[in-house]
Amino acid sequence: MEWSPEGDHWLAFEYRQSKLLLNVIGVVKDIPNFADLVCSPEMMNLMSEPVDKTRFYSTSEGSEISFLSFTKIEDIDKHILNENQLESMDVQAMKIYGNTNIFKYKLWFKNFIKYQQLDSLKNLIQAKYSASMLDVLEWDCVESSKYFEKPQYVAFNFVKLDKVRAFRDYLKDKFQISLDISEVEDKENFALVSQLATAAIISIIVLGVFCYIVFLFFLIRSHIESIKQNIGTFMAFGLSNKAIEKVYIFILSKLLFYSIGLGIFVLIIVNLIYRLLHGLDFMLLFHWLILIVIVAYFIIGYLIVRYLVKKHVFIHPEI
Structure with missing residues (x-):
């Protein structure tokens, strides 16, 4: 119209x-x-x-x-x-x-x-x-x-909850209206628990990354220490330090990639079995955060491999 x-x-x-x-x-x-x-x-x-x-x-x-x-x-x-x-x-x-x-x-x-x-x-x-x-x-x-017979109310939606208590005190002092903020307190408590849970998750992730770095560092270092004689043999046959470095970085990076892939495969199998038994996912695997963590783990492992190989090849060329 x-x-x-x-x-x-x-x-x-x-x-x-x-x-x-x-x-x-x-x-x-x-x-x-x-x-x-x-x-x-x-x-x-x-x-x-x-x-x-x-x-x-x-x-x-x-x-x-x-x-x-x-x-x-x-x-x-x-x-x-x-x-x-x-x-x-x-x-x-x-x-x-x-x-x-x-x-x-x-x-x-x-x-x-x-x-x-x-x-x-x-x-x-x-x-x-x-x-x-x-x-x-x-x-x-x-x-x-003419007039409403059913009770009426005014609703306020706060974007942030930090001013709710001040608003309650203002209504009480100015208009003698008691405001029930039990729901707000519940949300504040829930927000506090959520923040604590988030902090705990971040701490676990940081601790896991640290343990991963330490474990991988000493594992690769002990492996390179055990093959020093092989490195010396290759150098005696005339292979350059650069060639030896590239070969070992490639081999160890490939092993690192396969180990991460094997871990993901095991998680997928466990997730499928759990879904068949309980109808729910054991954990959320296909998420962009999971992808970021996997890529970060691989990059960290690659940098550790590169650092240790370079260190042992160039610092101990006499081996």
């Missing part, structure tokens, strides 16, 4: 298999909190409370009926009801959201029509005049429903 300040604009609101016509007083780009419309407190109460309590539309006998039609009916037979003569009819062209044109009809009859007979009468009009009709409820704004 294109909004313009001239003329009335209406919204046909679905209510109990009928339509409530709500007057649109303004159209905005969006409404906060994913709402579709803003209405008065009276309308909110009328829509949420039982009809027998609010009585904002009549369910008793009456001589007036209303309905909406997409097609214009030029004239309605005054004797459409044999025992009840049609006294007058009012037609109003309306602009309703979602439809270009629609017509609202009000019919006044000589005698009362029972509320239970309205549906059959509207079906009769629809069949006789080939009109596409919508049932509409005529309603009144009830003053007794």
